[in-house]
Amino acid sequence: MKQTNLLKNTFGFLSEVKTEVSKVTWPKRDDVIKLTLIVVVVSVVVGAYLGGIDYLFTKLLELLVYK
Numbered sequence: 001m002k003q004t005n006l007l008k009n010t011f012g013f014l015s016e017v018k019t020e021v022s023k024v025t026w027p028k029r030d031d032v033i034k035l036t037l038i039v040v041v042v043s044v045v046v047g048a049y050l051g052g053i054d055y056l057f058t059k060l061l062e063l064l065v066y067k
Contacts (some may be wrong), residue, residue: 027035
């Protein structure tokens with residue numbers, strides 16, 4: 001009896017998911033490409049900035065510790 005309810009609930013849930021996914025307005029391919037490129041560029045810039053700051057602090061700490 002529990003398995004029947006579980007299967008019924010599962011199939012009901014999946015049916016509702018299918019209905020909701022069909023209502024979604026998916027972005028166009030061009031929009032996805034542009035936004036992905038923006039994310040990649042911003043990530044590279046932030047990574048370079050943080051890497052530069054880390055490098056500067058490392059060099060500064062070396063000067064303070066070794067002298």
